[in-house]
Amino acid sequence: MPLPTCFEFECPVKTHCGDRALENIAFEMRAMNAVKPLIIGDEPAAQEKRLVPVLNAFKNAEMTLGVVEAIPVEDPASVAAQLAAIYRDKDCDAIVAVGQGPFIDMAKWLNLMVSTGEENPDAFIEGKGIPRSLRPLAVIPSATADGLELSGYVRLQGKTLRSVNLMPPLLFLDPRSVGQPGDVALAETGLTALTLALEAMFTADANPMDVVYARTAAKLAAMGLNGLAGDSEIGGPLSLTVAHAAALAGCTLGAGPQPLAFKLGWAVAETGKISAAQAMGVMLSYVLEHRLAANEMPADMLLELLDSAGRYARTPEGQRGAAGLQLLRDLLNRLFETTDGKIRRTLSDSGLSLQDVTEATEGISAQGKGNASGGQETIITCAWEGRPIR
Amino acid sequence: MELIYSEKRSGKSYLKQSYICVLLWFMGRAVQAASRVDDRVRKEFKDLPENFTFALGVMPAGPHLVVRRTAEGTARYLGHRITPQPVDLKMEFKHLDAGFLTFTFRENTPVATARDRLVVDGEVGYACAVVRILDAVQIYLLPKFIARLAVKRYPRWPLGQKLLHRTRIYWRTILGY
Amino acid sequence: MLHIPGYYEYCCRVNVVAGHDGLEKIPALLERVQAAKPMIVTDRGVAGAGLIDVVTAALGDKVTIGGVEDDVPQDSSLEAVQRIAEAYRANGCDALIAVGGGSVLDTAKGANIMVSEETDDLMAFSGVGKLKRRLKPLIAIPTTAGTGSETTLVAVIKDHARHQKMPFVSYFLLPDAAVLDSRMTLTLPPAITAATAMDALTHAVEAYTCLAKNPLSDANAVSAIELIARHLMAVMQQPDNRDGRLALAVAATLAGMAFSNAMVGMVHNIGHATGAVCGVPHGTCMAILLPYGLEYNQHRNGHLTAELLFHLEGPDVFAHTPSDQRAQKVIACIREMNQSLHAITQGQHARCLRETYDRDGNRAVPFERLTEIAATAKNDPAILLNPEDLDDEDYMMVLEHAWDGSPLNRADIAGFEKKY
């Protein structure tokens, strides 16, 4: 890929990943001058007792911890307001959030509130006025993730705030705190991560620093998905791999515009027939195929990302792009098999008609990031049928 | 919807803490002993500045092992507290568990360093010498199969020398002379 | 292949702005951190090359420059730090722009501590984690594509009066932004371009092959290696190649991100010692020693070195080289790079230690001083994360070969026979 002649990169997230990651929370808090974190967890975290290892990890840290467990996400604005009152009342000075998806949006909003004193999200529309240094926020995600946890996005009651400054400064991935979701949930997290990562890699203006996160997230997602699809060579704890992929994919997105397949996935999910993750997983290869053809960019690197440098090198040059896309589609087909059809190969697998999909995705703009105009219909038709564009 | 707030102290892991306490005491005494018996360790201490004091321990509140290079060029074990004496070089694990992993020989010094488990502060120029001293002492104190885990390259010293030194360091460690 | 260690940490918080007109983004960057009157810190060499004029021209009238301090010494010194802090206060500045290499940036960081903490006692903040809050905005503009110091959270200030080095380590020492602009390296002389690029290559290669590697630092490293492999020779042949210059600057920062997270190994270890004892420039040491480091460690990390062939030479060479010969091929490629750089700089780029000369044209590294280098290297912390240990004999063996320019004899390596 050619180097863009002008770009900007920023990722304020510090990653801690692996064995005893949680034990470092206290150290990082002290380094940021915080002594009394407010530890908050969502309902799934409470059910799976994922807060227990987090609290235990503070042993010998000589700190006082504020704890609020099993927090619902139905009414995030009022929950955040209540938590902000608690935070101030109890003199907390940092936030540790254990959970996933919308709960993390709520935690980021809570942090913005306690850091600035502002209670109205409208004050920050378009990322305006969000200060560079907020209070320390540590995110402890699970392997069930929607990919936006580590991004600079905050979705709150139909509004979206985004800013690099909203990216959580601390990420802790620990085998004890990522949970053990079932294969379908894991595959969905993996597909979301793969979508965000590959979309970031295969854009005309990808810069080598964004590509660092994208590349790593893509390889981790591929590793996790290949493991779920029964690839015997892949060992290790799959939950951690998949959670890792999703977290880094969120870093890749940052506060940038959401990529096409991601947006299409969420739009199709509105029909209620298929999850956003699965829909974007299905559409990913078609979005890439269409974009790469339109921009005359090679899809060759897919082979290296999804398999290995060796596979890339030994495949003849002219065959690499097609082989890469085929590998991506095969991955979905294998997941379809190992999950007894619960992971869809095509949009029609979900029982949606082509018209349903077309209606659901109307108004999604494919602008920016090198998407060709007018290709949406082709992408959707091919993704519905499961037929390569060429 | 009422949220329930609770507050707790971070608690303590007495077992791990006691284990580390005992091991650090033992190593501290062993360093002191080795500085009198073993040529390599003696030479390392000779090369350190007089009164140079280093500490190895666990954040945020210890325990530590504190050793000073005496005027004679040997080592003196100063106990498990970093105060009141000033420390020139401090090597501290970021948390108790990181120390426990290393002191139970599951992560050796290079691996612990690679994994960012340690914070080295002060006269970092002497960190290498201190690591070499600790490595050498571990090789004497520990059975080979454990010591191999603790150091990068297990040395090819003559067996007799090692056995002889090992017994002498053991005795001195326990008796404290 | 993805190598995931049992545990790792990765942090790269510096905001990077890169481009042919990167400097023009500075007013916006300053506005973002609510600063309007920056002080420029640099050294005589940079100012003499006219680079400060380029910076001030790019800033135009959008920013009031609160002063230009252009006499930072080669080694950062306490006096310079104090002088700059005083000027900063006297002129009512609210941000710092450091234009130059490592010592300029370190000096600016030191001055920043003094003005932000409103202290005259710099020593009180020396050590790890003594800084507890954000400092004044600091923008780094590197002028060589090599050191990667714009990505580090360390500063070292020398107190010449007390013969002390004061280290400072804190995330708050990361610059707020690093601006990479092709104009800053366009006039770099060929020999320095070569040496600094080899320094960056060494950062990437050591980060990838030593003990603290992690998946993100690996991705940094391979991107840096690909950029250097693709652009270095083009820039050497055509120094005003703007795209190539930008690529090398980006590669150096990527490599800096890799090594500030994954550290370095014996190449830097011996290189630091050679620099300290004989005054050989850092990049020159790196270029000479890199193949030896890979050769020495090969029984430990040959499989990792082998993977780099794909990024260094591309898929075809990779596919055509049997897997057990790839590591050797990487080492050979780096030696060839040195050879080509030697040729293209008419011998200024040294291939071995005996080819290095000081300012007066004398041999910089007399053979007799190798023992001194070995003794110094033993106490350089960069050795901790090298995959294999070196004892006195090992150091001498490596140094003698590097002096002479002959490849290592693998059978001489003490750790070798025990492992296999």
Ligand SMILES: [Fe+2]
């Ligand atoms: Fe270097």
